[in-house]
Structures are given as structure tokens and as C-alpha cells.
Amino acid sequence: MAKVEEKAKAGTGSLTVVGLGPGEAHWLTPAAQAVLDAASDLVGYGPYLDRIAAREGQTKHASDNRVEIDRAGHALRLAAEGKTVAVVSGGDPGVFAMAAAVFEALEAGDPAWRSLPITVEPGITAMLASAAKAGAPLGGDFCAISLSDNLKPWEVVTARLEAVLAADFVICLYNPISKARPWQLREALELAARHRSAQTPVIFARAVGRADEGLRILTLAEAVEAAASADMATLVTIGASSTRLIARGEERPWVYTPRSVTKSPSATSQGRT
Amino acid sequence: MAKVEEKAKAGTGSLTVVGLGPGEAHWLTPAAQAVLDAASDLVGYGPYLDRIAAREGQTKHASDNRVEIDRAGHALRLAAEGKTVAVVSGGDPGVFAMAAAVFEALEAGDPAWRSLPITVEPGITAMLASAAKAGAPLGGDFCAISLSDNLKPWEVVTARLEAVLAADFVICLYNPISKARPWQLREALELAARHRSAQTPVIFARAVGRADEGLRILTLAEAVEAAASADMATLVTIGASSTRLIARGEERPWVYTPRSVTKSPSATSQGRT
The missing domain is CATH 3.30.950.10 (Tetrapyrrole methylase, C-terminal domain)
Structure with a gap:
């Protein structure tokens, strides 16, 4: 039953892996900023989340830097529950960062996750x-x-x-x-x-x-x-x-x-x- | 005499090589946008310049795509004349684009150019x-x-x-x-x-x-x-x-x-x- 509910709600959730760029706000793209603004849940390594001024109603899920795959699975579950999830990376998410971990977790995880809208939002890499x-x-x-x-x-x-x-x-x-x-x-x-x-x-x-x-x-x-x-x-x-x-x-x-x-x-x- | 004047004015000019990113405005960083806004002169390949809404008083210098080194020298001369020059590249200017051409022209050109403030502003590369x-x-x-x-x-x-x-x-x-x-x-x-x-x-x-x-x-x-x-x-x-x-x-x-x-x-x- 819980499984059915999860699948039923999957249509409303989404996950975006977003790159913050190297640090300065003036290197954060407008597209990445829009993702951060729209998210209900921000998932990432603590120091990256600290760089984001969360708005009211937004939940931050901080985790240690060395458990990317667990973090990715957690983010996919949140999205499957209907959340608008932003997984944050420093730099570009596709360069030695969270994007590959999210796809590893997607491949190994609940097949229903494959129907989630997933987006990768590039950033300036180091x-x-x-x-x-x-x-x-x-x-x-x-x-x-x-x-x-x-x-x-x-x-x-x-x-x-x-x-x-x-x-x-x-x-x-x-x-x-x-x-x-x-x-x-x-x-x-x-x-x-x-x-x-x-x-x-x-x-x-x-x-x-x-x-x-x-x-x-x-x-x-x-x-x-x-x-x-x-x-x-x-x-x-x-x-x-x-x-x-x-x-x-x-x-x-x-x-x-x-x-x-x-x-x-x-x-x-x-x-x- | 012209040479002396050029050197005297060099203190007020500047050159920034700026990356427009891959195309969509939402991938143009705020830092790159600020460079475009502040420029008195925009130098680049025509189609890249076409992507920029020039403000009043701004001069666009379009050139063919295959003459990077001439374009770089032109941009350095404009900066030495006191202009606030933006050399535009698609994507990131450091990746197979204008930044290296500017430094080649700088190295081969008037030694006075080396005192010009030069900046490279990164972008999302393809x-x-x-x-x-x-x-x-x-x-x-x-x-x-x-x-x-x-x-x-x-x-x-x-x-x-x-x-x-x-x-x-x-x-x-x-x-x-x-x-x-x-x-x-x-x-x-x-x-x-x-x-x-x-x-x-x-x-x-x-x-x-x-x-x-x-x-x-x-x-x-x-x-x-x-x-x-x-x-x-x-x-x-x-x-x-x-x-x-x-x-x-x-x-x-x-x-x-x-x-x-x-x-x-x-x-x-x-x-x-």
C-alpha cells in the first residue's frame, strides 16, 4: 500500500541536480538560482547547503561529503514522495560531483523512479x-x-x-x-x-x-x-x-x-x- | 606623439574576455552580464554579438569567426585607447575560444598593453x-x-x-x-x-x-x-x-x-x- 501511494505521488515530484559554481554568487547561473528558489527540499553536503539562503518552507538535508550514493538515494526517495528536490553540488554537478551518483542510484533503485522528471543544471566547474x-x-x-x-x-x-x-x-x-x-x-x-x-x-x-x-x-x-x-x-x-x-x-x-x-x-x- | 597619447590613456581602458555560455540567457552568469552591461565596446564573432542586446552608446565590432588573432589585437588596441572592452565568446572563453588568442596577441604586441587590466570571465562550456x-x-x-x-x-x-x-x-x-x-x-x-x-x-x-x-x-x-x-x-x-x-x-x-x-x-x- 505504501508502495502504491509512493508511485501515485511520483508524478508530482521532481529532482534537479544543480551546480552552484565555484563559490561567488555572481557565478551562479540564473537557471540554477531558479532551481534553488523552486525547491521544497535541498539535499547536499553541508558546506554547499550553507551557501544557500533557504526560503521559508524549504527543508535542508545536509549530509557528509563521502556518502554521495546514500544522499542520491535519499533525494530520489524524496522526489518519489512528491517533493521538488534540488541536489546541490559545488562547481558543475557533472564533473566529479553529484550527477553521476544520482544516476547510479537511479539505475540501482526502484524502477518507478525512472519516470521521475530529472534535470541536471550545469555550473562553472573549478x-x-x-x-x-x-x-x-x-x-x-x-x-x-x-x-x-x-x-x-x-x-x-x-x-x-x-x-x-x-x-x-x-x-x-x-x-x-x-x-x-x-x-x-x-x-x-x-x-x-x-x-x-x-x-x-x-x-x-x-x-x-x-x-x-x-x-x-x-x-x-x-x-x-x-x-x-x-x-x-x-x-x-x-x-x-x-x-x-x-x-x-x-x-x-x-x-x-x-x-x-x-x-x-x-x-x-x-x-x- | 600618438604613441604617447595611447600609453597615457591606457590607464583608463580595460579588456574582459567574457563567456556567454551555450546560448540561453538563463545560463549567462550575473558576472558575465555585468561585464556586458559595463562595456563601451563589444568585440566578437557576429553571431555571438547578435545574442547581446546592446545598450545606447555601446559599439559592436563584429568580425569573421576565423580571424581570432586580429580580433584580439583590435580589442587590445581599443582598450589601450581607453575603452572598456568586452571580447565575447560562446561557451567558456578559455575553452577553444578567445582567451588564448587575446594572450597570444598580448604577448606579441605593444609592451604597454601588459599594464592593461585584463580579466577572463568564465562561462558554461558546451x-x-x-x-x-x-x-x-x-x-x-x-x-x-x-x-x-x-x-x-x-x-x-x-x-x-x-x-x-x-x-x-x-x-x-x-x-x-x-x-x-x-x-x-x-x-x-x-x-x-x-x-x-x-x-x-x-x-x-x-x-x-x-x-x-x-x-x-x-x-x-x-x-x-x-x-x-x-x-x-x-x-x-x-x-x-x-x-x-x-x-x-x-x-x-x-x-x-x-x-x-x-x-x-x-x-x-x-x-x-
């Missing part, structure tokens, strides 16, 4: 915000890798790093370091140093768009030594072989990657199949 | 918008590659594709096809088909966020045959080996990439150095 502050480091081909080995073997991470280092991509590292994963970032940067010049620009962008924002432009050699100074709120960008600085006196230099590739020995040496 | 519409295809590690060989040899493109195919990244292809480059997308997809199952989900997302939006979920085998139906406004996403569909009756299936990697034979076979 690598775009970091790049904008630094100049144009993503001017060429680039990739995004989560350094967390909670969800994949470290050997997969290093094999992927090897591949994109050899092929000369700009590399953005999400989740670079945590108390439980203290050594991975240094190992990744050491691996990079075996492929790229010690002078390659590396950007440590911490909490871009928030009050405690910090952006550091380092050489790869410096970055290896500074790895332990990064934290979970840091987005690390490793330049390609062509990534360069434009000095401007006392101010922080610009970092950019030219659009053109004239030669790329390490990439072309792999040949064509 | 791969995030496309992913959000499709579900969560970027749930794992992913990369962005421009298929255009105007600025890099095709051998570099294919070497990069080989690398990320072997290492099992989700792959987003920008600039997949044009009248001058009719065959590259099909070749790229054929290359993918040598690494990944014929059933791998491929997304053709055309003009997401615009009136003529179209989203197609294909298998890789279908995508090879459909390559010629893509155009410059299409963002192509090739799933990783784990990318999957969630059926939902008559509606378009969801596409998502699980966050976890349990095994990845092709990636791990490369071993560690």
Missing part, C-alpha cells in the same frame, strides 16, 4: 574558474582527472596520467589530496616531471571564487616540493609543453597555452594506427 | 551543457580535444585520440567538422571504434541551449555512419568503456559514466614507470 583567474591555460587540448583513489585503483590514475603526459595535454587534477590520501599529488607531479620540463607552469588554485581564494603560479619543480601545501579545495593544473607565462612586472604573470601546435615530438612519436 | 542534457556522461575522467587541424597537425590529433582511447577517458570533441574539414570526425570515430565496443554511447549535441537544439544518443557504430550529419555547432562526446544507458520507456535514455573504475585492462596494461 577548472574553468581557475583557468580564467590564471589567464588561458586551457588554450589547447586538456583533460580532467580525479586523483582520488577511493573509487578507482591508483594504477588506473597513473596509467591515465602517463597517457596524457605523453600526448601533451594540459592536465587538471581534481581532488588532489586529503588527509586520507596525503602522497598522491606529489607522486603525480613527480610523474609529470619525468615527461615535462622542470619549468612547466603549474597552477595551484585554491577555493577560487571564495573569500579565502588563493592562486599560485609555480614551476613544475616547485610544485613537486609544494604538493603537501595543497588541499581538497585546490584545483591543480599542469601545463602542456607549450604552456607559457607572460610577465607583467610586480603582478602575477599570466599563464596561457597557445592554440597552435607546431610540433609535438612525444605525441607524434606514438604514430598513427 | 561539454558541460551537453553532458547535463544527456545525464552524467562526464562522471569519470574526461578530456576535451579540438578536432580542427587548422592550428595543429592532424597527426597530433590522432596521437592524442589514441592516447585517451587507450587510457579509457570520456572524450569530448569540439569543432568536429566544417565545410573545409569534412572527413576528420568520421576518422576520429573510426579510430575510437578500434578501441571501444560498437555499443559505446556517443552523444551528438547540437546547439544546446539554443532554439534549434538537438541531442542524439547513438552507439559508436551508428555515430561513425552519422558523422557527416554533425556540424560546427555539434559537441561530440564519446563514452568510456563503462559509460552506459538507463532506459526510460519512450523517452530518450539517460547516459552516464559511473564514478568507480573497478578494472580497466587497456589503461592498466600500460603499467607504471
Whole structure:
């Protein structure tokens, strides 16, 4: 009977996975703001929910950062009960955030959930915000890798790093370091140093768009030594072989990657199949 | 004398490279809107400028899409003359758009330009918008590659594709096809088909966020045959080996990439150095 009622009400509920962007309200899209305004229930990691001024009648469901799949299931149940649910992510919900967890929970859960209206509302992800502050480091081909080995073997991470280092991509590292994963970032940067010049620009962008924002432009050699100074709120960008600085006196230099590739020995040496 | 005047005025001018997002106004960030409102001069590709309702006193400088570096130099000269310049890009300006061209022009141009206040204002890039519409295809590690060989040899493109195919990244292809480059997308997809199952989900997302939006979920085998139906406004996403569909009756299936990697034979076979 409870099951029948739940299904009967499913037609009125909905779930939107919404990206808050990197922090500043002026980076929250109007579409994302509208989702937050319309929600009856806000589900997410506590610090993200804290950034939202809840209106009267809205319920916040805060949870720990490491239980994404439980949070996703909870949000789907609320939607199935008829709630207008917003699942909030920092940055973009599709980039190492809640959207994939919601679809995992959807796939594994009550088949009735599949008829729920689900929407994903994009946001500015950290690598775009970091790049904008630094100049144009993503001017060429680039990739995004989560350094967390909670969800994949470290050997997969290093094999992927090897591949994109050899092929000369700009590399953005999400989740670079945590108390439980203290050594991975240094190992990744050491691996990079075996492929790229010690002078390659590396950007440590911490909490871009928030009050405690910090952006550091380092050489790869410096970055290896500074790895332990990064934290979970840091987005690390490793330049390609062509990534360069434009000095401007006392101010922080610009970092950019030219659009053109004239030669790329390490990439072309792999040949064509 | 003209030079001296230009330098004297440089203190009052500024240049911001601003991302309009994928099209819909509700994806334009408040920060980007503020830049457009404050600009005395708007510089960009005609169709992007057409999306902006210019206010009185604002000058639009439209140019062809293929002369980014000239447009960037023009914008820097206007800023040096004291104008408040907004250089507009679709999507995010740092992703295969105007930001890198501006820094190239800055590096090669009048040294006085380096004291100009330059800002890059991020936007929602096409791969995030496309992913959000499709579900969560970027749930794992992913990369962005421009298929255009105007600025890099095709051998570099294919070497990069080989690398990320072997290492099992989700792959987003920008600039997949044009009248001058009719065959590259099909070749790229054929290359993918040598690494990944014929059933791998491929997304053709055309003009997401615009009136003529179209989203197609294909298998890789279908995508090879459909390559010629893509155009410059299409963002192509090739799933990783784990990318999957969630059926939902008559509606378009969801596409998502699980966050976890349990095994990845092709990636791990490369071993560690």
C-alpha cells in the first residue's frame, strides 16, 4: 500500500541536480538560482547547503561529503514522495560531483523512479574558474582527472596520467589530496616531471571564487616540493609543453597555452594506427 | 606623439574576455552580464554579438569567426585607447575560444598593453551543457580535444585520440567538422571504434541551449555512419568503456559514466614507470 501511494505521488515530484559554481554568487547561473528558489527540499553536503539562503518552507538535508550514493538515494526517495528536490553540488554537478551518483542510484533503485522528471543544471566547474583567474591555460587540448583513489585503483590514475603526459595535454587534477590520501599529488607531479620540463607552469588554485581564494603560479619543480601545501579545495593544473607565462612586472604573470601546435615530438612519436 | 597619447590613456581602458555560455540567457552568469552591461565596446564573432542586446552608446565590432588573432589585437588596441572592452565568446572563453588568442596577441604586441587590466570571465562550456542534457556522461575522467587541424597537425590529433582511447577517458570533441574539414570526425570515430565496443554511447549535441537544439544518443557504430550529419555547432562526446544507458520507456535514455573504475585492462596494461 505504501508502495502504491509512493508511485501515485511520483508524478508530482521532481529532482534537479544543480551546480552552484565555484563559490561567488555572481557565478551562479540564473537557471540554477531558479532551481534553488523552486525547491521544497535541498539535499547536499553541508558546506554547499550553507551557501544557500533557504526560503521559508524549504527543508535542508545536509549530509557528509563521502556518502554521495546514500544522499542520491535519499533525494530520489524524496522526489518519489512528491517533493521538488534540488541536489546541490559545488562547481558543475557533472564533473566529479553529484550527477553521476544520482544516476547510479537511479539505475540501482526502484524502477518507478525512472519516470521521475530529472534535470541536471550545469555550473562553472573549478577548472574553468581557475583557468580564467590564471589567464588561458586551457588554450589547447586538456583533460580532467580525479586523483582520488577511493573509487578507482591508483594504477588506473597513473596509467591515465602517463597517457596524457605523453600526448601533451594540459592536465587538471581534481581532488588532489586529503588527509586520507596525503602522497598522491606529489607522486603525480613527480610523474609529470619525468615527461615535462622542470619549468612547466603549474597552477595551484585554491577555493577560487571564495573569500579565502588563493592562486599560485609555480614551476613544475616547485610544485613537486609544494604538493603537501595543497588541499581538497585546490584545483591543480599542469601545463602542456607549450604552456607559457607572460610577465607583467610586480603582478602575477599570466599563464596561457597557445592554440597552435607546431610540433609535438612525444605525441607524434606514438604514430598513427 | 600618438604613441604617447595611447600609453597615457591606457590607464583608463580595460579588456574582459567574457563567456556567454551555450546560448540561453538563463545560463549567462550575473558576472558575465555585468561585464556586458559595463562595456563601451563589444568585440566578437557576429553571431555571438547578435545574442547581446546592446545598450545606447555601446559599439559592436563584429568580425569573421576565423580571424581570432586580429580580433584580439583590435580589442587590445581599443582598450589601450581607453575603452572598456568586452571580447565575447560562446561557451567558456578559455575553452577553444578567445582567451588564448587575446594572450597570444598580448604577448606579441605593444609592451604597454601588459599594464592593461585584463580579466577572463568564465562561462558554461558546451561539454558541460551537453553532458547535463544527456545525464552524467562526464562522471569519470574526461578530456576535451579540438578536432580542427587548422592550428595543429592532424597527426597530433590522432596521437592524442589514441592516447585517451587507450587510457579509457570520456572524450569530448569540439569543432568536429566544417565545410573545409569534412572527413576528420568520421576518422576520429573510426579510430575510437578500434578501441571501444560498437555499443559505446556517443552523444551528438547540437546547439544546446539554443532554439534549434538537438541531442542524439547513438552507439559508436551508428555515430561513425552519422558523422557527416554533425556540424560546427555539434559537441561530440564519446563514452568510456563503462559509460552506459538507463532506459526510460519512450523517452530518450539517460547516459552516464559511473564514478568507480573497478578494472580497466587497456589503461592498466600500460603499467607504471
